[in-house]
Amino acid sequence: MPLSSIKQTLLQALDEQFPLYLHDWQSISTQIYTSPAPKIQDIWLSLLRHHGFFVQYLDSGQQILYGEYMVEAPQTLLFYIKYTPSLAMQQATFPLLSHLAAIRAYSSRREPFPLNVKWLIDGQDDVSASALAHFFTQHRSLLQADDCILYTTKHETGKEGIQPELLLGIKGHLQVEVSLRTADHSIPTAYGAIAPDAAWQLIWSLAALKDAREDILLEGFYDDLQAPEDEVVASIAQLPDTSTELKQAWGTEHLLMDIEGVRQHYAYWLTPTCTITLLSSPSDPQTSGDRDLLPAQAHARLDFRLVSAQDPYKIFTQLQHHFATHTSYPVQCRLLSASRPIAISAREPLVQRWLQAIDGASRQPPVLLPLANDLYGYALISDQLACPAMGIALPVSSDATLEEQLRIQMIQHVLFLASCDKPTPDQANQRSSH
Template sequence: MPLSSIQQILLHTIDEQFPLYLHDWQSISTQIYTSPAPKIQDIWLSLLRHHGFLVQYLDPDQLILYGEYMVQAPQTLLFYIKYTPSMAMQQVTFPLLSQLAAIHAYANHCKQFPVNIKWLIDGQASTPSTYLAQLLAEQRSLLQADSCILYTTKREISKVAMQTELILGIKGHLQVEVSLQTATRAIPASYGAIAPDAAWQLIWALAALKDEREDILLEGFYDHLQTPEDEVIEAISHLPDISAELRQAWGTEQLVMDLKGIQQHYAYWLTPTCTITLLNSALSPQTSTSMDDTVDNTELIPTQAQARLDFQLVPAQNPHEIFTKLQHHFHTHTSYPVQCRLLSASQPIAISAREPMVQQWQQAIQNVSQQPPLLLPLAADVDEYTLISRQFAVPTMGIALPIASVATGAPAPLEQLRAHMKQHVLFLTSYDRQTPDHANRLSSH
């Protein structure tokens, strides 16, 4: 798409001012490397305040920083980043500096910034999800926005792709503990032909959950699945085949069903799972050994067995409905008492690839970079995505920037910084709803 005259002016301004931004990046990097962890948030506070943000800490420990740049625009964006010492410097400094450069460029040439900006910078190394959830609830009115963007790290399965990732959602999760008891007294293994074995009883019930083709047999499990969008299928088809790298990293001879290429990516990103993460059997703690107190425990039939099941869910699957179906499954596949305990449950959350915010970022990146962004439909283990999306009920997207490395052949960090600044300024221009004639928006200087 051809760039407008004001977009070209703003991009030119980024190039002109880049030595100044480069100096900021080098200064901030030095400060971060030499400052104790508790003082790093003060660096971001000073930087945001210097560029016109109203800034405050939201917690007594001064580790969760909030800043806002409010210009009475019709739309508000909330940006979230979780800073930890293990993050690459680019992952935290590039997003902030890029936005500040875009604001500065606008201030030089335009009378009105097109969107309100809010930042939430989480500096706690291991923020408990319950703590963040409480803070988001308490500060709901302060943080409320029309859309949310989370900066995060690249997914393990796509690290070799040196392209920006746009993450459209988070997988749902269901974790369940199942326990089964077959007897209250110890039974010697010699009675194995007639005595119930808790381990086998549980194994048979578990085996009825999934077949050798990885299809989950739980009744109604797939009833509400949604067909992935064509844009998502197209996006994952461009991911590199890393099946060999995964086999080597995991020390396994082959992936499930020897999946490769787009089949591997489709299964990983878009398919729900049922995994046994724990399986053991033993005597029940209440089991009596009155039959023969001299029998060694290794010669006893297990009277109790436990399993932990982990489900990764995709949009429209309800973890609580699946838990109910799971309870019914175990009660109908064994005649012995079964206890199902729900350990955790969260709904899958996703936005459409056609969401305006997604398309605006795609267009901005494509106008600057030779490498288009990757659309990743469903990530896992990004608790902040779930909390923010659920709390504010607005379109939420994750962004993961590629990390420059000579070994990968990626652009140098400085060129990546310049490119991201340009992408950011183009993204912000997409919120400009003024008339096509930009001349009347140029300042007199």
């Protein structure tokens, strides 16, 4: 049976049973709204178990729920969702319900399910990065998969997105503290013609990092940049101009260089940044009186957002060299935090299959975004599980369109799974004889 026919019969099964799925949604919504937060994970546990998943809690507080549906398929897909009671209900439940509907559609048509599937539903309150890293290290073998989908409710293009967003990665981050000292203690300003001012010395060094056009002058900073893929550039070029909205929200008259439209989106998504987030020159604690004094010390905090293949540790070394060569006074550079940018290609099969599935189910095309500023768990999953990972932010629907959105997302799930179905020669022969 050709793959297109398989899709057709699966969609027919989905359509026939949709009233049942809608009833499931209404029942689960009622349970969630009326249950205390610690008991909500039990609702997911019962639902997964009812659909044939092996389910267990991975923590003593029963807030991290794991379920697997293993069918001896050649590939395994991990779904991860960070669930909190404050989320929009459809964003938390639609992904899971859509997946279970797809399983039921395959089962009703006696089609072999094309993937091994794992679900990780994280209902913890805020946890530290180190605690989350320890969790993934502890359960690495259990969570291992060929691909991973992370569902998020944070929309990068607006507070209430009406289109699904496919997030291909996260930006890198480098935060550095810089301290400069010019003397043992503060000096009266009367000596300003001959005594060094720590604040000016640091400001001059900082000014040499970036010019008025926002180009970062740190030697070697752009050496490792990779050109963005055409698909990504084309996608962000379709985003609406939000420059006026941003200026009003921030209470500012201008964006940098009066940037707007496509240039604004290109700069935001694909350009690295260097920002001063703190600048101070405090007087020495032992200095008393109210005399005007030249500061003997000055401090700054720098924040870099990195793209493509930029290495924060390499840039930190370049930064140390920069300050050593732009002032004759001792400068201390302290690395506060660092993380590398991580992304997958828009041409990755995982991405292409979801794009095709969304295109086949919805009138709203997805937005393909290259690098989010933050995507909970993405870095740990990419690093520790070493598999391609993509984030999905689902649209937020009004009550009037919830039923339609549920149907659309179920169709998307079926189309995605059907696109993963690559039968062996024996399976193909068996299907063609039906």
